[in-house]
Amino acid sequence: xxxxxxxxxxxxxxxxxxxxxxxxxxxxxxxxxxxxxxxxxxxxxxxxxxxxxxxxxxxxxxxxxxxxxxxxxxxxxxxxxxxxxxxxxxxxxxxxxxxxxxxxxxxxxxxxxxxxxxxxxxxxxxxxxxxxxxxxxxxxxxxxxxxxxxxxxxxxxxxxxxxxxxxxxxxxxxxxxxxxxxxxxxxxxxxxxxxxxxxxxxxxxxxxxxxxxxxxxxxxxxxxxxxxxxxxxxxxxxxxxxxxxxxxxxxxxxxxxxxxxxxxxxxxxxxxxxxxxxxxxxxxxxxxxxxxxxxxxxxxxxxxxxxxxxxxxxxxxxxxxxxxxxxxxxxxxxxxxxxxxxxxxxxxxxxxxxxxxxxxxxxxxxxxxxxxxxxxxxxxxxxx
Numbered sequence: 001x002x003x004x005x006x007x008x009x010x011x012x013x014x015x016x017x018x019x020x021x022x023x024x025x026x027x028x029x030x031x032x033x034x035x036x037x038x039x040x041x042x043x044x045x046x047x048x049x050x051x052x053x054x055x056x057x058x059x060x061x062x063x064x065x066x067x068x069x070x071x072x073x074x075x076x077x078x079x080x081x082x083x084x085x086x087x088x089x090x091x092x093x094x095x096x097x098x099x100x101x102x103x104x105x106x107x108x109x110x111x112x113x114x115x116x117x118x119x120x121x122x123x124x125x126x127x128x129x130x131x132x133x134x135x136x137x138x139x140x141x142x143x144x145x146x147x148x149x150x151x152x153x154x155x156x157x158x159x160x161x162x163x164x165x166x167x168x169x170x171x172x173x174x175x176x177x178x179x180x181x182x183x184x185x186x187x188x189x190x191x192x193x194x195x196x197x198x199x200x201x202x203x204x205x206x207x208x209x210x211x212x213x214x215x216x217x218x219x220x221x222x223x224x225x226x227x228x229x230x231x232x233x234x235x236x237x238x239x240x241x242x243x244x245x246x247x248x249x250x251x252x253x254x255x256x257x258x259x260x261x262x263x264x265x266x267x268x269x270x271x272x273x274x275x276x277x278x279x280x281x282x283x284x285x286x287x288x289x290x291x292x293x294x295x296x297x298x299x300x301x302x303x304x305x306x307x308x309x310x311x312x313x314x315x316x317x318x319x320x321x322x323x324x325x326x327x328x329x330x331x332x333x334x335x336x337x338x339x340x341x342x343x344x345x346x347x348x349x350x351x352x353x354x355x356x357x358x359x360x361x362x363x364x365x366x367x368x369x370x371x372x373x374x375x376x377x378x379x380x381x382x383x384x
Contacts, residue, residue: 002103002364003100003345003363003364004101004102004104004105004330004367004368005101005103005104005332005345006255006257006332006371007107007204007206007309007332007334008101008104008106008332008333008334008335009061009107009109009334009336010084010106010107010108010109010134010146011061011064011074011109012031012042012062012085012110012130013033013062013063013065014032014033015087016130016133017030017031017126017129017130018129018133020132020136021128021129021130021132021133022125022129023125023129025125026121026125029122030125030129031043031044031110033065033066034048034066035066035071038072039071039073040063040064040065040066042110044116044117044122045117050062053220053221054219055216055218055219056209056215056216057218057219057221058112058113058209058215058221058228060109060110060112060113061073061084061109061336061338062109062110064084065081068081073338077338079336080095083095083336084336086106086134086137086138089138089141089144092104093143093144095335096335099333099342099343099345099346100343100345100346101335101345102143103142103143103367104145104333104335105145105146105147105171105172105367105371106134106138106146106147107147107206108174109337110130111127111130111174112206112207112208112209113209114210114211114212115180115212120151120153120154121154123151124151124154124157124161126151127148127149127150127151127161128161128164130149131161131168131170132164132168134148134168135165135168135169135170136168138169139169140169145169145171146170147171147174147202147204148162148165148168148172148173149161149173149174150162150173152179152189152192153180155188155189155192156191158191158192159191162192162195163195163199165201166199170201171201171202171371171372172202172371173196173202173203173204174206175203175206176205176206176208176209176232176236177207177208177210177232177235177236177237178211178232178235178239181211181212181213183235183236183239184205184235184236184239184245185239185242185243185244190248193248193249194249197249197252202254202370202372203253203255204254205233205254205255205257206257206258207229207230207232207257207258208232209224209228209229210232211228211232214228214231215228230259233257233259234259234267237256238267238271241271241297241300242271242292242293242297243292243293244294246293246300246306247293247295250303250305252305253307253369253370253372254306254307255306255308255330256307256308257309257332258309258332258334259309260309260310260311261308261310261311261314261316261317261329262315264308264323264324265316265320268297268301268323271297272298275291275296275297276296278291301324301328304327304328306328307328307329307366307370308328308329308330309329309331309332310331310362312331312348313347317351317353321354321358326355326357326358326366327361327365327366327369328366329361329362329366330362331348331362333345345363348362348363
């Protein structure tokens with residue numbers, strides 16, 4: 001079996017925003033790494049990221065080094081700095097081989113927090129630089145693939161970033177579960193979805209501190225990491241269905257990443273319940289309350305182009321497989337983030353309550369379809 005890791009990560013570093021990739025007009029404002037008490041932070045607009053304490057707190061793995069030395073949190077990880085920052089691709093391949101991963105699709109780390117700046121033009125420059133950096137590092141690589149980032153506060157720029165990322169070799173585009181304080185069915189986002197669909201890229205809705213109105217409710221990272229970090233994925237799932245986005249773009253491949261799979265029963269049940277109630281009862285009294293979606297919620301899942309990542313220890317994984325079928329669950333290692341389980345694919349393979357067929361689908365067949373690859377394209381060099 002060729003195990004495909006549908007959701008790994010890279011830790012951004014100064015090379016990500018170097019002159020080679022960063023818009024010259026914004027180089028004086030580029031993100032910079034500063035060190036403090038054995039930790040490292042990104043300084044953007046004279047603000048520090050990550051912000052692990054205080055209102056609106058969030059926890060990011062990046063930066064992992066300062067002046068060539070690992071930070072306190074990075075030194076505790078099994079991954080080398082070269083692997084985490086992709087300064088040495090062979091270092092990443094080495095740990096992938098240790099964990100039996102044939103292919104890995106890379107997502108960002110810094111861009112899991114919003115907002116990174118109040119200046120949309122600067123954020124656009126950051127997103128474009130990130131995409132150009134990874135396009136340059138990984139162009140044509142058979143085992144390391146990547147997903148681009150966009151600035152949804154500047155939709156014309158986001159459309160350009162989709163086109164450029166496709167040209168540079170991206171296999172998808174990542175967004176968070178909200179577009180700031182707007183939901184993912186906001187009409188302004190339609191040109192972005194249209195570009196993703198036209199370029200035949202996967203749309204990845206990833207966990208992250210996406211919504212300032214929710215983020216700023218929290219002053220401690222523990223509850224923030226449960227609610228502000230995870231709940232936007234569920235909000236994104238509801239928005240794409242209830243707002244009619246999946247009716248406009250019925251062939252769009254969408255994946256919901258790193259929130260586990262145990263929420264799917266609950267959200268589908270509530271969506272189905274409210275859909276029936278609004279259609280049959282409330283809409284007869286107030287016509288404006290009729291659902292915008294054309295189909296019952298479960299029908300969008302049954303189409304086969306909505307995917308969900310599972311944590312390999314999810315207790316309800318067998319029940320989720322029964323609900324949505326074997327063909328729409330994928331595996332993500334979360335490498336090299338600090339809360340991941342090493343050898344996670346092996347843990348899934350050892351489960352007795354999941355069939356061999358389901359394991360093959362989760363670890364290989366489903367990510368092939370998710371990212372629009374053929375089986376032939378997934379076969380990597382035997383000299384691993």
